[in-house]
Structures are given as structure tokens and as C-alpha cells.
Amino acid sequence: MSLLWLLNAPSSLFIAVTAVTATGTLFATPAIAKTLGYDVLHAMALTIASTLIMPLVLFINLTLLQNDTVKLDLVEYIQRLVIFIIGPMAISSFCYNTIKREKLAYIHGQLSKFTVLLIFAFPLGLVAPLREMFDRSFYNGLYYLILGVLLCVVFFTVTFLCYYRYNKANATLFAITATNRNVLLTYTIASGYLGTEYLALMAAIQIPTYALPVIVKARAKLKVQLSSNVEHKKAE
Numbered sequence: 001m002s003l004l005w006l007l008n009a010p011s012s013l014f015i016a017v018t019a020v021t022a023t024g025t026l027f028a029t030p031a032i033a034k035t036l037g038y039d040v041l042h043a044m045a046l047t048i049a050s051t052l053i054m055p056l057v058l059f060i061n062l063t064l065l066q067n068d069t070v071k072l073d074l075v076e077y078i079q080r081l082v083i084f085i086i087g088p089m090a091i092s093s094f095c096y097n098t099i100k101r102e103k104l105a106y107i108h109g110q111l112s113k114f115t116v117l118l119i120f121a122f123p124l125g126l127v128a129p130l131r132e133m134f135d136r137s138f139y140n141g142l143y144y145l146i147l148g149v150l151l152c153v154v155f156f157t158v159t160f161l162c163y164y165r166y167n168k169a170n171a172t173l174f175a176i177t178a179t180n181r182n183v184l185l186t187y188t189i190a191s192g193y194l195g196t197e198y199l200a201l202m203a204a205i206q207i208p209t210y211a212l213p214v215i216v217k218a219r220a221k222l223k224v225q226l227s228s229n230v231e232h233k234k235a236e
Helices: 002-006 011-021 029-035 040-065 074-098 101-125 128-136 138-164 171-179 183-193 196-204 206-235
Strands: none
Touching: 011 040, 011 138, 011 183, 011 196, 029 040, 029 171, 029 206, 040 074, 040 171, 040 183, 074 183, 101 206, 128 138, 128 196, 138 171, 138 196, 138 206, 171 206, 183 196, 196 206
């Protein structure tokens, strides 16, 4: 925020960035956590908590930055909660209590093969505004892409450092949860106050957001490989 102020950024971009910072965790975060070997239930709890407090934080941010009265589309927000959180939890509970454990484990194993593909296919439909901005002006498109990457780096680094001292095991999970932002939900309930700058930033943030799990997993594999090489040399 301070950097944007120093660069004399327009108020519309300032509003876009504050809206992103107020956004809750991406609904796909538990599935991403699973692919990285973290606790799915823990990730789900963090996702639900951040999503529930999101309207309040978003309302406060927009009220401070807008001259007009802020009204969020809470009907659409509740519908999204039912579709993406309450509904899946109800279906999971029903399946858990009606289907045999062995069969349920088999079905889950088969479905999980496609889950990752669907997760990484999702952002493809949201990057169009950034591509359009690149078509109009390469430098503007690059500006928003760099801004999106910087926001993700700040979200991840600050959260990781804050939690590393107290919970090293889950510091990376907390950082991933803080970085994965459900920017589409924010736009759905507050589109009247968010301009084209938010659409461009929403598109730009998709690239680092979905590249993050790949980077984290590659880093973990590299760390394991390096430690195994060190142990092998000690054995020699």
C-alpha cells in the first residue's frame, strides 16, 4: 500500500489492491494442500474462516476508500457459500455415512486424479483481462503482472515468517492459504465498486497463485534430494 502511495498510483488501482488483500482463501486451497501433502481438514478450516470474515473486511476497506455508501451483494455471497462450502460438506457427510469405507476410498482415489487437472484449468478462464491489457499496452500488462507477483510474494513471505517461529510444520500451509485469494468471489459481491484495474489484477494474480504449489513441491523434492545426497556422502 505504501509503495502504491509513493508511486502516486490512481485511486482505482489502490481500491483494487485493497480488495485483493481483503479477499478470502480460494475454495480450491484444500485440494491444493492435499497435492502437497498437507492436512486437508486444516486447510478447509482456514478457507472457511477467511471466507466468513471476508465481507466484513471488504466492507470496511471499501467504506474507507469510497465516498458513496457501500452495499455488497450478500445474496450472491450466500449462494456461493452454499455451492462451494456448505453443499460439498453436506454431500461428503452423506457419502461418508452411506457408502462403505473401502468403496469410498477407491472412488476418492479415482476422482483425485482429475482434481489437480481441474484446479490448474480454472485460472485459464480468468486471465483474459490481462491478455487484453497486453494487447493494448505491453508495459501496462507487464506492470499488472509484476504487481500480481509482488502481492503473492508479500502474502506468502509475511505469513510464512509470522508462523514459522510458532508452527514450523504448518508455516508453509498457512502461507499458501494466505496467498491463494478467491478474487472472483470478491468481484462477484462487489463488482459495482471495482473497475477494470481489479479485473486486470484479478487476472494477473492467477499466474503466481497457481504456480506457487508447483514451486513449493519442486522445492520440497529438491530439499529431499539434497538431504539424501548429504547422507549418502556421510555413509561413504
